[in-house]
Amino acid sequence: METQVNVNAPRKSFKKPLLIIGAAAVVVLGGLGTAYAKLDLFKSAKTIYLQSEAESMLKFSDNVSKVYGEYEDYMKPYLEKPVHSTTELSDITIDAAVSDPQAQKVLDLLKNAKLVMQSNIDEQKKQQSGNVEVQLEGKKLATLDYFINDTVFGFRLPEFYSKYGYFDLKDREALQQKIGQDLPKKFTTYRDMYNAVAFKQDEVKSVLTPYALIYANSLKDSQVTMKKDVSFSEEGFQSSAREVTVSFSEEEARSLAKQIAEKAKSDQQLFDLIYTRYHNVASLLADSGYEVNELSKEEFKKEYDKGLDDMLADLKKEGSNSKEQLKMVMLIDGDHQILSRKLYFTGDQNNEEQVFWNSVSYEKGADSYYRYSFHDPEDSKRNELTVTYKASEKSGKTNGTVTVTAKESDTPMFDLKTTFETSKEDKKESGKYDFTVLFADEYEPKPVTFSGNVTMSETKTDNGIDSEGDVKINFNDPSPDMPKGMSFKVKAKQEFGKPLEIPAMSADNSINVATVTDEQMMEVQQEVMESLQKFATEHQDLVQLFSM
Numbered sequence: 001m002e003t004q005v006n007v008n009a010p011r012k013s014f015k016k017p018l019l020i021i022g023a024a025a026v027v028v029l030g031g032l033g034t035a036y037a038k039l040d041l042f043k044s045a046k047t048i049y050l051q052s053e054a055e056s057m058l059k060f061s062d063n064v065s066k067v068y069g070e071y072e073d074y075m076k077p078y079l080e081k082p083v084h085s086t087t088e089l090s091d092i093t094i095d096a097a098v099s100d101p102q103a104q105k106v107l108d109l110l111k112n113a114k115l116v117m118q119s120n121i122d123e124q125k126k127q128q129s130g131n132v133e134v135q136l137e138g139k140k141l142a143t144l145d146y147f148i149n150d151t152v153f154g155f156r157l158p159e160f161y162s163k164y165g166y167f168d169l170k171d172r173e174a175l176q177q178k179i180g181q182d183l184p185k186k187f188t189t190y191r192d193m194y195n196a197v198a199f200k201q202d203e204v205k206s207v208l209t210p211y212a213l214i215y216a217n218s219l220k221d222s223q224v225t226m227k228k229d230v231s232f233s234e235e236g237f238q239s240s241a242r243e244v245t246v247s248f249s250e251e252e253a254r255s256l257a258k259q260i261a262e263k264a265k266s267d268q269q270l271f272d273l274i275y276t277r278y279h280n281v282a283s284l285l286a287d288s289g290y291e292v293n294e295l296s297k298e299e300f301k302k303e304y305d306k307g308l309d310d311m312l313a314d315l316k317k318e319g320s321n322s323k324e325q326l327k328m329v330m331l332i333d334g335d336h337q338i339l340s341r342k343l344y345f346t347g348d349q350n351n352e353e354q355v356f357w358n359s360v361s362y363e364k365g366a367d368s369y370y371r372y373s374f375h376d377p378e379d380s381k382r383n384e385l386t387v388t389y390k391a392s393e394k395s396g397k398t399n400g401t402v403t404v405t406a407k408e409s410d411t412p413m414f415d416l417k418t419t420f421e422t423s424k425e426d427k428k429e430s431g432k433y434d435f436t437v438l439f440a441d442e443y444e445p446k447p448v449t450f451s452g453n454v455t456m457s458e459t460k461t462d463n464g465i466d467s468e469g470d471v472k473i474n475f476n477d478p479s480p481d482m483p484k485g486m487s488f489k490v491k492a493k494q495e496f497g498k499p500l501e502i503p504a505m506s507a508d509n510s511i512n513v514a515t516v517t518d519e520q521m522m523e524v525q526q527e528v529m530e531s532l533q534k535f536a537t538e539h540q541d542l543v544q545l546f547s548m
Contacts, residue, residue: 185289
């Protein structure tokens with residue numbers, strides 16, 4: 001039996017290699033596409049600018065939401081539960097060159113004194129109560145008690161008079177006759193006003209989005225120019241960037257403003273957003289007894305439309321022959337992060353740089369930096385207000401600086417510089433702040449300057465917060481009548497859920513200021529005089545010291 005041997009070479013299958021090559025090509029081309037997209041090689045200057053602006057706004061919105069959420073979480077127990085707070089100021093030291101021995105005794109007394117403040121707040125019931133107590137060498141010296149609800153305010157000094165003095169806004173007509181001032185029907189709280197103007201972020205976003213689209217669609221490619229391979233450097237941070245310039249001639253600015261005004265006039269959602277807050281505030285003030293001439297919705301709409309019509313009429317007027325432009329110059333990195341922004345007018349001849357806004361902002365890993373400057377465009381180099389924040393976070397600690405500087409005619413009017421270090425560990429947050437302050441007064445020959453430091457720690461407990469701190473202030477080159485410095489300690493405790501009690505007013509424990517009689521006033525004066533004499537006898541050395 002013969003065996004046939006196949007001597008033909010086996011045929012190679014090209015299908016699998018072609019698939020591999022094809023897949024590799026897809027990956028390579030996809031990678032190139034991603035790289036080109038990352039480098040924005042196929043995008044116009046306008047597209048790059050608008051994308052950067054959009055991402056900047058989204059980032060800003062996210063940051064606002066985060067901060068607002070943290071604020072709401074922090075405030076929640078204060079708004080939903082009664083809060084009892086105790087704050088103590090102690091070890092009050094004044095560093096002063098004192099030659100009078102009596103004055104030195106007063107300073108020694110202050111060091112041994114303590115100011116204790118008790119506060120009880122129930123936002124749900126709109127009630128407050130508390131007291132301020134002065135202690136000397138561990139003993140109570142004098143106290144002020146007080147309480148407030150939506151219509152009543154009461155107070156007493158128990159060491160000098162046993163009863164409360166109070167007034168009720170329900171008796172406001174009698175009170176107005178006594179003091180000659182108009183009074184409300186009830187006290188308005190911060191929370192009342194906040195609720196009147198509060199809005200949801202999504203509500204504002206839906207209103208403003210159409211205007212952002214108007215702006216984006218109105219921009220012509222010729223208005224946006226770009227210069228590549230520009231370097232950015234600020235506070236040790238360096239990055240390659242693109243310089244994008246957006247320009248508006250007078251006619252282009254008029255056209256954009258006209259489109260926005262026309263949209264606003266027909267925008268019912270925007271009108272409702274504005275009118276609702278106006279109505280809420282006006283109603284709150286009216287309910288509280290303040291005289292308010294609130295416009296009806298129809299009247300408000302007429303005024304709203306009239307304002308926009310006046311604007312449109314001005315915009316339709318013939319423009320001037322000025323060559324002036326409004327320019328916005330930005331440095332943008334490869335991740336579409338706007339690193340800096342400058343806005344300025346170019347002057348009538350289009351050859352000046354009248355800056356009115358200049359800002360820098362970036363985040364790189366754990367480092368963040370923000371600088372915002374407002375300028376007087378007529379004299380931008382000499383008149384400005386600048387706020388700067390710089391921080392770096394590492395291993396649970398944040399170090400940074402904050403500065404606020406205002407100058408007028410090249411002269412610093414206010415200058416605050418702060419360096420800080422904060423840390424957070426479990427339920428405890430700590431912070432140390434060193435600062436210097438300068439402020440000038442046109443009526444003083446030289447500015448006042450001082451420096452100091454504050455250390456604080458805050459620990460969350462099962463039902464509240466405990467905190468303590470030290471404050472030190474040193475005056476630089478003080479005048480003869482000023483101290484060299486001062487310091488004190490602060491200790492505070494907040495307890496959530498502790499019930500608040502306000503005393504019921506009666507003839508036995510109180511006097512109504514609005515209806516007090518001459519006979520009652522005589523009784524008050526007599527008891528106060530007797531109490532003052534008793535106080536002077538018990539604290540003879542103290543009274544004699546302060547009288548000297």
